[in-house]
Amino acid sequence: MSAFAAIVRRDLILAVRHRAEAANPLLFFLVVVSLVPLGLSPRREVLALIAPGVVWIGALLATLLSLERMFRTDFEDGSLELMLVSPRPLPLIVLAKILAHWLVTGLPLLAAAPLIALLLGLPAGSLPVLLATLALGTPALSAVGSIGVALTVGLRRGGMLLSLLVLPLYVPVLVFAASAVAAAADGLPASGQLYVLGALAALSFSLAPAAAAAALRISMS
Amino acid sequence: MWAFLHRFASPPHFYRLSGRMAPWLGWACLGTMLGGLYGGLVAAPPDYQQGESYRIIFVHVPSAWMSLFIYVVMAGASAVALVWRMKLAEVVAVASAPVGASFTFLALVTGSLWGKPMWGTYWVWDARLTSELILLFLYFGVIGLHSAIEDRRTASRAAGLFAIIGVVNIPIIHFSVEWWSTLHQGPTVTKLSAPSIHLSMLVPLLLMAVAFKLFYVTVLLMRARCEVLERERNAGWVRALIAREGSE
Numbered sequence: 001m002s003a004f005a006a007i008v009r010r011d012l013i014l015a016v017r018h019r020a021e022a023a024n025p026l027l028f029f030l031v032v033v034s035l036v037p038l039g040l041s042p043r044r045e046v047l048a049l050i051a052p053g054v055v056w057i058g059a060l061l062a063t064l065l066s067l068e069r070m071f072r073t074d075f076e077d078g079s080l081e082l083m084l085v086s087p088r089p090l091p092l093i094v095l096a097k098i099l100a101h102w103l104v105t106g107l108p109l110l111a112a113a114p115l116i117a118l119l120l121g122l123p124a125g126s127l128p129v130l131l132a133t134l135a136l137g138t139p140a141l142s143a144v145g146s147i148g149v150a151l152t153v154g155l156r157r158g159g160m161l162l163s164l165l166v167l168p169l170y171v172p173v174l175v176f177a178a179s180a181v182a183a184a185a186d187g188l189p190a191s192g193q194l195y196v197l198g199a200l201a202a203l204s205f206s207l208a209p210a211a212a213a214a215a216l217r218i219s220m221s
Numbered sequence: 222m223w224a225f226l227h228r229f230a231s232p233p234h235f236y237r238l239s240g241r242m243a244p245w246l247g248w249a250c251l252g253t254m255l256g257g258l259y260g261g262l263v264a265a266p267p268d269y270q271q272g273e274s275y276r277i278i279f280v281h282v283p284s285a286w287m288s289l290f291i292y293v294v295m296a297g298a299s300a301v302a303l304v305w306r307m308k309l310a311e312v313v314a315v316a317s318a319p320v321g322a323s324f325t326f327l328a329l330v331t332g333s334l335w336g337k338p339m340w341g342t343y344w345v346w347d348a349r350l351t352s353e354l355i356l357l358f359l360y361f362g363v364i365g366l367h368s369a370i371e372d373r374r375t376a377s378r379a380a381g382l383f384a385i386i387g388v389v390n391i392p393i394i395h396f397s398v399e400w401w402s403t404l405h406q407g408p409t410v411t412k413l414s415a416p417s418i419h420l421s422m423l424v425p426l427l428l429m430a431v432a433f434k435l436f437y438v439t440v441l442l443m444r445a446r447c448e449v450l451e452r453e454r455n456a457g458w459v460r461a462l463i464a465r466e467g468s469e
Contacts, residue, residue: 147383147386151366151379151382151383152366152369154370155369155370158369161362161366161369164358164361164362164365165362165365165366165383167358168355168358168359168362168387168390168394169386169387169390171355171394171397171398172390172393172394172397175397175398175400175401179401196397200393203393207389211382214303214382215379215382218375218378218379218382219375219379221375221378
């Protein structure tokens with residue numbers, strides 16, 4: 001367990017030392033969401049209709065853009081190779097990387113959610129559900145994304161390919177999270193969607209580390 | 222069983238055997254396809270509701286079946302390749318991907334061509350169409366990953382792992398999309414749950430399905446032969462083969 005804590009701690013310290021870089025996903029999220037009213041229409045009823053989807057697509061893209069950092073720098077400075085030869089189970093190490101990635105990129109999205117809800121005119125009553133979907137959904141995004149990064153880490157231009165690999169796998173999270181927020185905005189119960197999101201998060205957290213570990217072993221061979 | 226499998230899976234043996242099998246399978250495919258097309262386009266009666274335009278199902282439904290079937294074959298072959306390091310399984314998985322993507326594309330195109338007279342529009346965000354589209358994206362992911370990695374064996378192992386991950390995800394994606402579309406739109410799709418199909422339409426449909434399977438196996442063998450030759454180009458048997466072909 002100490003290796004797990006050590007890796008989480010190391011990644012958090014690295015993120016704090018590169019504060020500007022770590023803030024980029026959050027800023028990206030804010031910018032994308034605030035572009036939507038400019039592109040579509042600032043009318044309240046239009047925004048209310050599309051807000052849940054816009055928030056979630058923003059979160060999806062913000063996560064996607066920050067995914068590469070999960071293994072890329074470790075690959076470049078060689079520490080990834082040390083993690084591979086370490087006697088600790090590789091899936092556990094990957095799980096620590098996923099957790100650190102979520103703490104750095106997913107958690108700030110939660111903090112920004114009230115502001116986003118305000119900008120898009122989501123009713124205040126749906127804010128708890130929005131926070132719940134982000135709390136359950138973004139960890140799943142980080143976990144599933146780790147597989148894609150692990151598969152493309154050795155490639156020089158893996159960025160576009162990474163989105164091609166990862167975005168289709170994000171569909172279930174997007175569907176259930178956006179519909180939970182939409183239901184809450186209409187004053188309907190959203191517990192069903194939240195349960196499914198929780199199940200998706202549990203599933204991705206149990207399977208993705210093993211898959212990403214296998215992918216890392218292939219990429220680094 | 223294992224000894225047979227290993228002998229069959231050795232590249233030179235596979236190359237010889239598949240070269241002999243491919244033409245037969247190709248002719249069988251042509252025969253069943255002509256039979257199925259005749260049965261479907263000429264012999265079967267027009268539908269009492271959809272008229273003649275329903276006939277596109279004789280291409281559409283088999284290609285939709287193939288799109289899923291080939292994905293499962295590809296993932297199964299990839300699993301075999303990852304577990305037992307069997308070279309031939311890698312080749313099968315790699316050779317299947319473009320064929321499967323083509324069938325998926327065909328299913329999408331024929332589906333939207335059918336949708337124009339039936340639904341009045343080429344594209345509807347219907348659950349099946351949407352999950353078929355995402356399946357196509359997954360195929361593109363497999364192909365893209367394979368072509369992005371230089372080393373052939375690493376490439377096919379990485380693409381194979383992604384194919385397996387896709388298999389885990391396809392049911393989840395399908396059900397989430399299905400749930401999503403029942404939430405979003407009304408009864409446009411209930412037309413799809415048609416009454417049981419008449420025998421004069423079922424027989425050509427099944428013939429076409431068999432023809433498409435045969436087509437897949439034929440193309441797979443041809444592509445796999447090519448892939449095997451390229452991979453083994455420095456092996457003794459390929460050099461001997463080239464020397465023999467050259468002297469003739």
